[in-house]
Amino acid sequence: MTALQGIETGYEERYDFPYRAGAPEHPYMLATVPRTGSSFLSHLLWRTGCLGAPLEYLNFLPIGPARLAIGDPRDQQSAWRSMLHLRTSPNGVFGVKCFSLQLRALQQTNPALLNEVIETLLNRGLDTRVVRLKRRDRVAHAISYARAAISGVWRKEQEAGANATVTYSAEAVDGARAALDAQEADWDGLLSQLPVEPLTLWYEDVVESPDAALASVATFLGVELDPAAEVPIYQVEKQAPEDAERWIGRYAARVSGGG
Numbered sequence: 001m002t003a004l005q006g007i008e009t010g011y012e013e014r015y016d017f018p019y020r021a022g023a024p025e026h027p028y029m030l031a032t033v034p035r036t037g038s039s040f041l042s043h044l045l046w047r048t049g050c051l052g053a054p055l056e057y058l059n060f061l062p063i064g065p066a067r068l069a070i071g072d073p074r075d076q077q078s079a080w081r082s083m084l085h086l087r088t089s090p091n092g093v094f095g096v097k098c099f100s101l102q103l104r105a106l107q108q109t110n111p112a113l114l115n116e117v118i119e120t121l122l123n124r125g126l127d128t129r130v131v132r133l134k135r136r137d138r139v140a141h142a143i144s145y146a147r148a149a150i151s152g153v154w155r156k157e158q159e160a161g162a163n164a165t166v167t168y169s170a171e172a173v174d175g176a177r178a179a180l181d182a183q184e185a186d187w188d189g190l191l192s193q194l195p196v197e198p199l200t201l202w203y204e205d206v207v208e209s210p211d212a213a214l215a216s217v218a219t220f221l222g223v224e225l226d227p228a229a230e231v232p233i234y235q236v237e238k239q240a241p242e243d244a245e246r247w248i249g250r251y252a253a254r255v256s257g258g259g
Helices: 038-047 075-086 100-110 111-121 138-153 168-192 203-210 208-222 242-254
Strands: 025-030 091-101 131-134 199-204
Touching: 025 038, 025 111, 038 091, 038 203, 038 208, 091 100, 100 111, 100 168, 131 138, 131 168, 131 203, 131 208, 138 242, 168 242, 199 203, 199 208, 203 208
Parallel strands: 025 091, 025 131, 131 199
Antiparallel strands: none
16 A cells, blocks of 8 residues: 555644543544555544544554554554544544554554553443444455556545556456455454344445444444534545446456356
8 A cells, every 4th residue: 555645634733623631521433454444434423523534544554644653562552542632523533544464463462551441442342332344245345455556546636647547457356356355354353242232334325325324333332423512524535436347247257257
């Protein structure tokens, strides 16, 4: 993945909520894997002003958001605590979007922070809240992942001035399917240890009925949506579909024996 230089990411300080001194009353995790439309959903949730701002606050890679490009474990811990104060919506809701790979990375590089994250989000008994975002169309999902991994283009904003056509690779799609299946299985194992059933949302349903998705999350968290609380943040746009559709056609022909 290429660095997100010169691109608005949503992690900038101007998007912080007013500082909140106490711990969030309604923390939750948006558990997902890459290319599920999780950025689209996280911004929908955020825009309500009532469902936190569930971005990847555990993404400390240098190619990620500049505000979190942190290598020192103690500084990572400080950044996490800062996000709890600055990215909790006024009604006490804090959300964080996580890939299981990010938790596994913390397990290896910063177990103290991982323990703190688990204590904040998951060791809450019946108050534990996890929203699971998945995608039904596994082929389209794998193609989206494969194309992004090859091109380094993960967001609509990165397409500007770039060639939107990516050289087709059936092997890349097969590899992406295997990688995504492994990550979903990892979540299955991790979440099976929690005392409650996660709320499962599907990408296709979120796109079709975003208001229904927001209502279901609010009900799940036990909070009310207040139109007066909405915040003016930008909307994540879908990437150009033409080349992905070409890949889908090529892959379908291969599966059916036509090449």
